Amino acid sequence: TLVHNIDVDLVPVWNAWERTNQKMCKRYERTTWSLEALPKGISFKEYSDWRESASQARDKYLKGELTQEEALKIIEVKD
Numbered sequence: 001t002l003v004h005n006i007d008v009d010l011v012p013v014w015n016a017w018e019r020t021n022q023k024m025c026k027r028y029e030r031t032t033w034s035l036e037a038l039p040k041g042i043s044f045k046e047y048s049d050w051r052e053s054a055s056q057a058r059d060k061y062l063k064g065e066l067t068q069e070e071a072l073k074i075i076e077v078k079d
Helices: 008-033 044-062 068-075
Strands: none
Touching: 008 044, 008 068, 044 068
């Protein structure tokens, strides 16, 4: 897989993307199955918008177009 082929320096951004993607996906899934509003729930559009921008940031970082700090700022969601 791609993870096994990337440089060790790229791992923090890749891991941040994976971790945050799981978190955002779970927030969307919980919202979908809940009958009441959830404080951290997100809509599919919010999840999709985050995923698009985070994926672009990850890819730009892997190409050397963003610094690690810039990529993490876009990818990570602070609660």
